[in-house]
Amino acid sequence: MRVTQLLIPTTKETPNDATLASHIFLIRAGFIQGVGSGLYNYLPLGKRVLDKVQNIVKDELNKANCQEVSLGFVTPASYWKESGRFDKYGKELLRFKDRKNNDFVLGPTHEEMMVNLVKQSVKSYKALPLNLYQVNLKFRDEIRPRFGLMRGREFLMKDGYSFHASKEDMQREFAYMEETYKKIFTRLGLDFRVVEADSGAIGGSGSKEFMVIADSGEDTIVVCEKCEYGANIEAAIRAEKSCEVEPPEAVYAKFHTPDTTTIDALSKFFHVDPFYLIKTVAKKALFDEGESKIVLFALRGSEELQEVKACNSIDANELVDISVEELAEVGLVAGYMSPTIVPEGIEIVFDTMLKDATHLICGANEADYHLVGIDLKGYEANYQDIVAVQEGDTCVHCANKLRYTKGIEVGHIFQLGTQYSVPLGANFLNEQGKTQAFEMGTYGIGVSRLLAAIIEQHHDEKGCIWTKETAPFTLSIIISNIKDQAQVALAEETYQTLKDNGVEVLLDDRKERFGFKMKDFELIGTPFALVIGKNLADGLVELVQRDGLSKESISVGDIIPTVMSQVW
RNA sequence: CGGAGUGUAGCGCAGUCUGGUAGCGCACCUGGUUUGGGACCAGGGGGUCGAAGGUUCGAGUCCUUUCACUCCGACCA
Numbered sequence: 001m002r003v004t005q006l007l008i009p010t011t012k013e014t015p016n017d018a019t020l021a022s023h024i025f026l027i028r029a030g031f032i033q034g035v036g037s038g039l040y041n042y043l044p045l046g047k048r049v050l051d052k053v054q055n056i057v058k059d060e061l062n063k064a065n066c067q068e069v070s071l072g073f074v075t076p077a078s079y080w081k082e083s084g085r086f087d088k089y090g091k092e093l094l095r096f097k098d099r100k101n102n103d104f105v106l107g108p109t110h111e112e113m114m115v116n117l118v119k120q121s122v123k124s125y126k127a128l129p130l131n132l133y134q135v136n137l138k139f140r141d142e143i144r145p146r147f148g149l150m151r152g153r154e155f156l157m158k159d160g161y162s163f164h165a166s167k168e169d170m171q172r173e174f175a176y177m178e179e180t181y182k183k184i185f186t187r188l189g190l191d192f193r194v195v196e197a198d199s200g201a202i203g204g205s206g207s208k209e210f211m212v213i214a215d216s217g218e219d220t221i222v223v224c225e226k227c228e229y230g231a232n233i234e235a236a237i238r239a240e241k242s243c244e245v246e247p248p249e250a251v252y253a254k255f256h257t258p259d260t261t262t263i264d265a266l267s268k269f270f271h272v273d274p275f276y277l278i279k280t281v282a283k284k285a286l287f288d289e290g291e292s293k294i295v296l297f298a299l300r301g302s303e304e305l306q307e308v309k310a311c312n313s314i315d316a317n318e319l320v321d322i323s324v325e326e327l328a329e330v331g332l333v334a335g336y337m338s339p340t341i342v343p344e345g346i347e348i349v350f351d352t353m354l355k356d357a358t359h360l361i362c363g364a365n366e367a368d369y370h371l372v373g374i375d376l377k378g379y380e381a382n383y384q385d386i387v388a389v390q391e392g393d394t395c396v397h398c399a400n401k402l403r404y405t406k407g408i409e410v411g412h413i414f415q416l417g418t419q420y421s422v423p424l425g426a427n428f429l430n431e432q433g434k435t436q437a438f439e440m441g442t443y444g445i446g447v448s449r450l451l452a453a454i455i456e457q458h459h460d461e462k463g464c465i466w467t468k469e470t471a472p473f474t475l476s477i478i479i480s481n482i483k484d485q486a487q488v489a490l491a492e493e494t495y496q497t498l499k500d501n502g503v504e505v506l507l508d509d510r511k512e513r514f515g516f517k518m519k520d521f522e523l524i525g526t527p528f529a530l531v532i533g534k535n536l537a538d539g540l541v542e543l544v545q546r547d548g549l550s551k552e553s554i555s556v557g558d559i560i561p562t563v564m565s566q567v568w
Numbered sequence: 569c570g571g572a573g574u575g576u577a578g579c580g581c582a583g584u585c586u587g588g589u590a591g592c593g594c595a596c597c598u599g600g601u602u603u604g605g606g607a608c609c610a611g612g613g614g615g616u617c618g619a620a621g622g623u624u625c626g627a628g629u630c631c632u633u634u635c636a637c638u639c640c641g642a643c644c645a
Contacts (some may be wrong), residue, residue: 446645515605
């Protein structure tokens with residue numbers, strides 16, 4: 001392709017709202033164009049990369065016996081009401097009515113549609129297992145879209161769904177998809193990690209996320225220094241934790257503790273390690289149909305509440321902060337709340353670390369008073385894991401240290417079980433001739449987000465550095481001086497020959513100066529550039545590698561063989 | 569939805585306080601010079617100043633309403 005014929009609107013200036021390298025470079029290099037909050041147009045370069053990424057995804061899935069379909073983007077809301085997600089999914093689900101006043105949603109994911117598709121056509125175990133996928137637009141009305149393609153509202157996603165006659169077979173497929181996904185991300189040239197995850201709004205159990213390691217990632221993941229263990233902070237677990245500091249010896253008593261509303265202050269006041277303090281956190285939990293209630297979470301003072309775990313522990317849709325006034329209304333004293341003295345009707349969840357714990361100090365649910373000598377041995381309560389794993393905690397698998405890192409979620413696979421097939425009545429006849437609900441798995445890859453993830457991992461201060469499999473073009477030919485007939489002639493000839501050999505070549509034939517074209521090459525980031533410039537007088541041209549910008553002089557006669565050997 | 573802010577040429581901004589010919593840089597077009605690191609000279613095109621209403625002889629500027637977008641917190645591929 002000739003640059004003079006391609007739409008590549010590169011710019012020197014950075015859009016003011018772009019902070020991430022991927023966002024800045026994808027826009028500056030003319031891959032994408034913003035059209036509204038979280039909405040982007042793909043220009044020719046962006047579309048080429050998108051197709052490449054998509055093709056790798058499809059190629060590996062097809063090899064793994066998955067079948068591609070394409071489902072409707074606009075979905076009748078009735079499907080979502082049937083599955084119960086119409087309320088559960090929340091504001092991200094864009095709902096609207098057609099001219100006949102029927103409810104529709106713009107698909108943010110397609111479990112309902114796919115289950116219905118299979119339900120209508122698969123009646124026997126003989127047709128199983130079945131793994132169907134699509135690469136299609138999704139729309140999620142994100143509260144705050146940002147970071148360019150990283151978190152758009154409209155985005156391209158590959159979503160796959162598998163159907164099985166037994167749980168064992170579903171788990172076999174789940175493991176197989178994990179391997180397939182690893183192949184995909186490896187081919188894309190990404191440094192990633194598979195981690196255990198929370199299932200979120202999709203539901204189900206045993207889900208894993210594929211995280212591209214990048215400082216700009218929005219997710220915190222917990223990884224082990226030694227072994228393979230990795231988990232999203234929302235689902236991470238650790239070995240039991242103890243405290244070396246001696247427990248405070250005290251008999252049960254009430255203490256006057258003015259202005260001691262934080263764990264820190266309390267720890268100083270009693271000269272006690274926060275491990276022996278109980279932190280009581282109040283949240284408002286939101287449920288279906290606008291219901292809400294105040295819930296308390298009790299944990300050791302040395303720990304932090306993990307909101308997703310906490311939310312799951314009470315099966316709520318969401319947890320939100322609550323004001324001191326709201327607490328007071330129901331008889332809770334902010335800063336002095338107690339896990340053992342709780343007003344009527346308030347639910348409380350204890351962290352498992354507190355089970356049978358002794359020598360504790362907690363609030364008295366009375367202003368300026370704390371209780372000491374609390375003993376929870378044998379105390380009956382709802383104990384669940386609701387704390388966040390911290391850096392330095394111990395790995396459950398190998399007893400080494402855990403640490404945090406940041407990741408971009410580019411894939412997520414779930415073991416759904418019969419979560420959707422039962423409410424949607426998706427059944428088949430098993431070998432015994434009995435009706436049975438499909439066992440399902442679901443598998444997602446954020447295709448458009450991958451473009452951003454690739455750039456986050458592969459760029460320098462000058463621009464993009466595409467990997468061979470994802471680059472919009474493999475090689476740029478730069479004509480240094482467009483008025484030099486010899487340079488133009490050689491460039492044209494080389495361009496044609498390489499094209500004939502199946503190399504994707506970009507010929508920069510613009511009437512611009514050398515520096516201008518080099519900057520554009522560096523910004524766009526094709527893996528190689530062939531500079532045809534003034535050294536041509538000595539029969540030499542330069543082959544530049546985008547990654548590292550190393551240069552190699554080659555003689556005119558060697559251009560084709562050299563390029564061909566580098567490119568493949 | 570909570571808090572903060574911005575809407576003026578394709579992009580980045582000034583002008584708004586104190587009402588009086590709508591500007592600058594980049595980009596774009598024409599001609600010329602230049603050609604190994606985003607060149608220079610000369611000429612040129614491009615705007616319902618986010619929208620609606622109001623005040624005024626006169627509104628980008630003042631008032632009211634509204635919409636959109638961005639940034640900081642909770643969602644997710």
